[in-house]
Amino acid sequence: MNLLLAASGVVLLVLGWKLFWLFVGVLGFAAGLQAAQLVFGPQPFWVLWAAGLVCGIIGAILALFFQKLAIGIGGFVAGSIIALHLTLMMGYDPGALVALIGGVVGVVALYLLFDWALIILSSVAGATFIIEALGRHSPYASVLSAVLVAAGIIFQARLLIVSRKGDH
Incomplete structure (x- = not known):
């Protein structure tokens, strides 16, 4: 599970902007896994994966x-996941309101500044997945997270700039 989470994080860090459908699909998968655990409680591993897979496929098709x-759904899910993760990293117990506010911020950001918001959200989501896979309780988790986010933004921004130069 941690290997898949880390691999998903790397893909989002590097290609989140370029492959929007994959960004939404990966976030749908993660949301489906978490929702299945909350809704159904303890279940066999395959049930949780099936729920995540269904949500991921639906997200990718919508995208x-x-x-x-898909922009709205992806922005909401990404914003919620990021808000919950940041709240946990600060040592607070997140609630539904944190997820709701983070989700709304994610939707607004994606609609107003689609390319740049997608680069930032996918970089932060990718870094979050990698940190979760490595264990967020590491003393260097915050520093590593910041470095990963910066690397993802720089890499994807270069892709965006190169693609825009090719359009002119």
């Missing part, structure tokens, strides 16, 4: 065919 809807 491919209904981009505006």
